[in-house]
Amino acid sequence: MQNQQVLTKNQKIVLDIIEKSSQPLKAYSILFDVKKRGINAPLQVYRALDKLVEIGKIHKIESRNSFIACKNSKCQITKATVFSICENCEDVKEIHDHKLSEHLKHYKDNKGMKYSKYNLEFFGLCKRCIKN
Amino acid sequence: MQNQQVLTKNQKIVLDIIEKSSQPLKAYSILFDVKKRGINAPLQVYRALDKLVEIGKIHKIESRNSFIACKNSKCQITKATVFSICENCEDVKEIHDHKLSEHLKHYKDNKGMKYSKYNLEFFGLCKRCIKN
DNA sequence: TAATTTTTGTTATAATATAACACTATGTAA
DNA sequence: TTACATAGTGTTATATTATAACAAAAATTA
Numbered sequence: 083m084q085n086q087q088v089l090t091k092n093q094k095i096v097l098d099i100i101e102k103s104s105q106p107l108k109a110y111s112i113l114f115d116v117k118k119r120g121i122n123a124p125l126q127v128y129r130a131l132d133k134l135v136e137i138g139k140i141h142k143i144e145s146r147n148s149f150i151a152c153k154n155s156k157c158q159i160t161k162a163t164v165f166s167i168c169e170n171c172e173d174v175k176e177i178h179d180h181k182l183s184e185h186l187k188h189y190k191d192n193k194g195m196k197y198s199k200y201n202l203e204f205f206g207l208c209k210r211c212i213k214n
Numbered sequence: 215m216q217n218q219q220v221l222t223k224n225q226k227i228v229l230d231i232i233e234k235s236s237q238p239l240k241a242y243s244i245l246f247d248v249k250k251r252g253i254n255a256p257l258q259v260y261r262a263l264d265k266l267v268e269i270g271k272i273h274k275i276e277s278r279n280s281f282i283a284c285k286n287s288k289c290q291i292t293k294a295t296v297f298s299i300c301e302n303c304e305d306v307k308e309i310h311d312h313k314l315s316e317h318l319k320h321y322k323d324n325k326g327m328k329y330s331k332y333n334l335e336f337f338g339l340c341k342r343c344i345k346n
Numbered sequence: 347t348a349a350t351t352t353t354t355g356t357t358a359t360a361a362t363a364t365a366a367c368a369c370t371a372t373g374t375a376a
Numbered sequence: 377t378t379a380c381a382t383a384g385t386g387t388t389a390t391a392t393t394a395t396a397a398c399a400a401a402a403a404t405t406a
Contacts, residue, residue, distance in 0.1 A: 090353065090402095109393065123356065128394065133353095144276040145333065147362095147393065166327050177323060185317055186334075191309060194341035195298050201277065202318075202334040209326035222371095222384060241362070255387065260363065265384090279362065279393095 087137055095119050096130035097151070100140050106148035106174050143167070143174055145203050150174060161199040162187060170211035177204070219269055227251050228262035229283070232272050238280035238306050275299070275306055277335050282306060293331040294319060300340035309336070 089097065099115050100107055107115075113127045121127060131149055134140040140149050141163050150165075153176065164177040164186075186200055221229065231247050232239055239247075245259045253259060263281055266272040272281050273295050282297075285308065296309040296318075318332055 092354075121355095124394070125357095125396095126355070129353080144335070166323060166325065166329070168327070169330075175325065179321075179323065182317075182321060185314075189311075189314060189336065191298060191311070193298065193307065194344075195300070195336070195338050196344055197298070197336045197338035198301075199337040200334060201337075202332060203276070204321065204327070204329045205331040205333075206327050206329035212326075212328055224385075253386095256363070257365095258386070261384075 089133075089139075090130075092121060092126055093130045093133055095121060096127060097134055097139055100134075100149055101151045103151075105172070106143050106146060106150040108146075108148045112149070141165075141176070143203070144201060145205075146172070146174070148174075150176065152176065154178060163200075164202040164204070166204045166206070166208075168208035168211055169205050170207055173208050221265075222262075224253060224258055225262045225265055227253060228259060229266055229271055232266075232281055233283040235283075237304070238275050238278060238282040240278075240280045244281070273297075273308070275335070276333060277337075278304070278306070280306075282308065284308065286310060295332075296334045296336070298336045298338070298340075300343055301337050302339055302343035305340050 095116050096112060099112055109124065109127050109131060112131075113121065113124055116127065131140070131142075135142055135149070138152055140151050142149055143165060145167070162183055164179065164182060166175050166177055167173070186202065189197065189200075227248050228244060231244055241256065241259050241263060244263075245253065245256055248259065263272070263274075267274055267281070270284055272283050274281055275297060277299070294315055296311065296314060298307050298309055299305070318334065321329065321332075
């Protein structure tokens, strides 16, 4: 199972930083944080990020160029992601909605495409930001 | 109606390039193309792109940092976009699926978020690339 | 062991996007 | 018409995001 794969030193360091953050982090902010742990160059971060995305430990929030840990350790959702993003405070949460996933997973168009992956981002205002 | 808004010179030039392309274009490739028409700097392109996205004439493909014209001139879909992307040939198409849009439009989570927008990108292989 | 693959570290650079400022055009309202 | 506000322009500089290329080290495999 790829999700149980052994991580290398750099991959662990980067994952650790991301998992400790409740919110998505940007590559260069990760770089800043990991400099004290011996990672010096952007490429070292990007390589770790690529791998972590590939094995489903983290996801990329495409519209924000940032990375968030996948809390759902059991199911390897590397291929089907749904996020909610508050456009005011930039709070991001991963959504796990069975009905929605089923709907998307089984989506077929009439163009003969074979889908293997999707990414959905909802934008709006979170509870807190609606009030203020 | 904002979709019938009068466009400025730069906005028209940029939109024209994007509409003539069947595939999404990147900002700097647009810049290259419009240099002969008097647009010299990235910012001029990005400003036009921002506006065109805002009024729904074009959409940004977030995972590709590229821009595609909205063919659907009647409905101003600035807020609800669905794309299919071939990971081999990078062919991108906008999907208009009533059932899917309805489903997404009415999606509610239990977090109290108020959604105003979404973007969905499906990835896979197109008909042609499956064969080859 | 040797061969192969993966990861690392490093420097340099490419690609994507915005800040700041002065100026111009356009719209609006007295 | 004038004044004011708003939106767009042109420009230079710079910030941010991401990858190419190469040599060396580590891990894997046969």
